[in-house]
Amino acid sequence: MKHLLSTQELDVDQALTLLDTAEEFQAVANRQVPKLPTLRGVTMVNLFFEDSTRTRLSFEAAAQRLSADIMTFQVHGSSVSKGESLKDTAQTLEAMGADVIVIRHPSSGAPATLASSGWVHSSIINAGDGAHEHPTQALLDAMTLRQRFHSEPRGALLTGLSVAIVGDIVHSRVARSNVFLLTTLGAKVTLVGPPALLPQGVDDWPVHSTYDLDDAIDSAPDAVMMLRVQRERMGDGSLISHKDYVRNYSLTRARADRLPQDSIVMHPGPMNRGVEIASHVADSSRSVILDQVRNGVSVRMAALYELRGGQA
Numbered sequence: 001m002k003h004l005l006s007t008q009e010l011d012v013d014q015a016l017t018l019l020d021t022a023e024e025f026q027a028v029a030n031r032q033v034p035k036l037p038t039l040r041g042v043t044m045v046n047l048f049f050e051d052s053t054r055t056r057l058s059f060e061a062a063a064q065r066l067s068a069d070i071m072t073f074q075v076h077g078s079s080v081s082k083g084e085s086l087k088d089t090a091q092t093l094e095a096m097g098a099d100v101i102v103i104r105h106p107s108s109g110a111p112a113t114l115a116s117s118g119w120v121h122s123s124i125i126n127a128g129d130g131a132h133e134h135p136t137q138a139l140l141d142a143m144t145l146r147q148r149f150h151s152e153p154r155g156a157l158l159t160g161l162s163v164a165i166v167g168d169i170v171h172s173r174v175a176r177s178n179v180f181l182l183t184t185l186g187a188k189v190t191l192v193g194p195p196a197l198l199p200q201g202v203d204d205w206p207v208h209s210t211y212d213l214d215d216a217i218d219s220a221p222d223a224v225m226m227l228r229v230q231r232e233r234m235g236d237g238s239l240i241s242h243k244d245y246v247r248n249y250s251l252t253r254a255r256a257d258r259l260p261q262d263s264i265v266m267h268p269g270p271m272n273r274g275v276e277i278a279s280h281v282a283d284s285s286r287s288v289i290l291d292q293v294r295n296g297v298s299v300r301m302a303a304l305y306e307l308r309g310g311q312a
């Protein structure tokens with residue numbers, strides 16, 4: 001694999017290889033010196049045109065654990081403000097030694113453009129492009145589901161597991177990447193949200209969809225994944241009323257209490273507590289939100305290893 005651009009392009013074997021490799025690397029995190037020499041001599045650049053806490057820092061942690069060198073670019077404070085293009089920025093970073101470019105960009109397709117344009121020769125990892133995809137997020141979500149529902153996660157699929165993804169689906173690259181990956185691994189996915197926040201053409205996706213969160217809760221899903229309302233992608237932000245949204249789509253304590261005992265609650269972060277998820281639920285024993293964050297480091301180690309491991 002040269003690039004990791006989307007989960008839509010991953011087949012079952014590739015997905016399982018990444019997830020199993022992430023499991024192997026998780027063991028490293030528990031060692032006294034959590035570091036391997038595997039990517040010594042490789043330079044990873046974080047090229048972030050949008051804000052990030054988890055993704056950017058966990059790619060840094062992953063690269064450090066594999067002994068790669070790291071350069072970090074953030075659009076604020078860079079020469080993008082002077083009109084520098086994506087092409088020139090990427091070529092500049094490669095001239096300074098980049099072998100892997102981890103890119104987050106507000107335009108859907110920016111990572112694919114970088115990978116196919118011939119501007120640079122580095123491996124490209126999509127760390128979130130517009131409302132399109134966020135493949136390493138879906139991989140860490142799948143890893144969290146496997147660990148929770150399989151005593152031996154290595155090699156396991158998600159066959160038969162039911163996952164409800166709730167909220168602002170239309171603007172969510174997390175939802176899109178999860179739909180592709182989780183269904184490839186055999187899970188049943190239900191998308192839940194108000195009509196304005198479900199994508200047009202959702203009936204053609206390999207999922208069920210509903211406007212009714214209470215129905216979805218009563219169908220006893222194994223996992224409920226809550227999404228943030230991404231107002232930054234809504235123009236004037238008036239697609240929905242805040243009050244109606246909270247009433248109809250918030251995972252309140254009362255709703256969470258109706259879930260089966262073993263059902264888990266997920267959230268990619270950042271959370272807006274009291275909006276899509278009640279604080280009590282986010283902090284409850286059902287919540288695997290910090291496991292997701294922890295697994296993000298292992299999954300990103302696996303991605304770096306699969307793309308560059310043989311070429312360090």
Ligand code: ASP
Nearest residue numbers: 128173174228268269270
């Ligand atoms: N952090 C995730 C993303 O960048 C989800 C979110 O921002 O709500 O897509």
Ligand code: CP
Nearest residue numbers: 052053054055268269
């Ligand atoms: N889940 C996620 O991508 O978080 P950040 O936006 O903080 O990276």
